[in-house]
Amino acid sequence: MLNQVYRLIAPGMIDVACTTPDIREKVILRPLYLSICKADQRYYLGNRSKEALKAKLPMALIHECVAKVISDCTGNFRPGDIVVPVPNTPTQDDDVIAENYRTTSHFRSSGYDGFLSDYVDITPDRLVKLPSSVDLKVASFTELISVATHAISRFDMFSHSRKDSVGIWGDGNVGYITALMLKAIHPETKLYIFGTVYEKLGYFAFADGTFHVDHVPEDLRVDHAFECVGGEASRPAVSQIIDHINPMGSIGLMGVSENPIAINTRMVLEKGLNLFGSSRSGVEDFRRTVEILDKNPIIPAYLENLIGSVITVRTIDDIHKAFKSDISRNFGKTVIKWEK
């Protein structure tokens, strides 16, 4: 079948191309809602190195999506099923290394076509069925939620059992979602949020305390922490975490930084801290995420607050409008209603 994909051919330039998926081997999906991620925005704006842009473009952007099954000759899904597609695509099995850390895995909208297309063709093992309880606009950013779920799974794998309090540095989307999922998975744990914008900190009403990073009480301590800041600000954030974390705490690093970040290793050693990285997610994280959203309706209800705008896309110009509207957003997600 001929399938139209809308590829970024250069920063700010999108054009249509065609792929030829085999309808006998793949599940064919129609995207319903998509959500723009910061990584997409970096490609769209050209805020990546020339080498990265040259290596990865042209490609269709967007790896966050909820879709309807249109056709499935593999017999796993029925037309009309609502699913979330997993952008990570492993090419090799590995009993030890998770699928999202394998160097051989492909990732949609990072060198391979994302979901900005007439149809998405995908193998059935990359799909998770969505229960009807979850709002489709919230479901459009299931991938981002699953990144938080994945980070918390790794946190549970690495951290010691005392989890009386956890600090989350970062008052943006990743901080908000990680905090919410942590509350769902560890409801007894006290959650403290550390940010730079009072207005955004106000959105964390479900947390046990919020602090501006310039006014953190000297004696405040947390057992563990997540860094959800990214960029150059990762350095002061990690530094502050190290100051306020209890000995033998675990620090989950989730913020993406373009440049190397200096870390106070003396205090990491002295406190016996455990720093771990977390990036992307795999199909098991998607399954767990969907289960949590289904069983805890309060979580998707809070996540609805993240929907900054919903932009209906019928033309390539509308795609540009969606990305341009997203640029000025400092909190929340730009959701695309796909009618192209």
Add this chain to the structure above:
Amino acid sequence: MVIAAVFAGGIGSRMGNSDTPKQYLELGSKPVIIHTIEKFFVNDRIDEVLVLCPKPWIAHTRALIEKYIPAGKKVSVTEGGATRNGTLENAIAYIEKNYEVDENTVIVTHDAVRPFITHRIIEENVEAALKYGACDTVIPATDTIVESENGEVISAIPNRKMMYQGQTPQSFRLLELKSVIASLTEDEKAVLTDACKIYTIKNKPVYMVDGEVFNIKITFPYDMKVADTLLKGKEKDA
């Protein structure tokens, strides 16, 4: 019920040195007509697909469908007519004979040589046909349209903002379409080759569905080159 009628009636005489009707030429790894059928095959608004082609090509068309189209949705092949109206009448007759037809039966007619049709265009055709009775797929005209009555001198230049280029699908409530065609005289049938034009002459509204610039009709060798260009870069699949 919604039935897609894929018109593969043209003999392709304009296709360079090739004697093969253009809908049977390979685009990528499959014939053009298969790409087109697949778009209707996967669309869940379409219940069945009917292909209308010249009689000598029926066996070949059936063989291609068997080779490329998976089991699941019924794809039938029958003979087209000598003209577009004839093909349309054959489609209506075939559908009435083989399916249970009622006032909500919709026929989505589409050129086999337009394989770049999209999901949205099909969906909006079905919705518009059900809501308004008839629809045509169009894009705004980009060139200035010039009218000449004698082919030598311009007689009028219509306002471009009001001009559109017709594509396909054209979709209709089947029973209404049948009665509209039945109301034509033989002379009218010979002149009125476009079903939507028949509707407008009979003062029946035809809703316009937004087409796509790339929903091209593969008519000339140049079109095949454009189609090939659109297929470049498919190695980006994950």
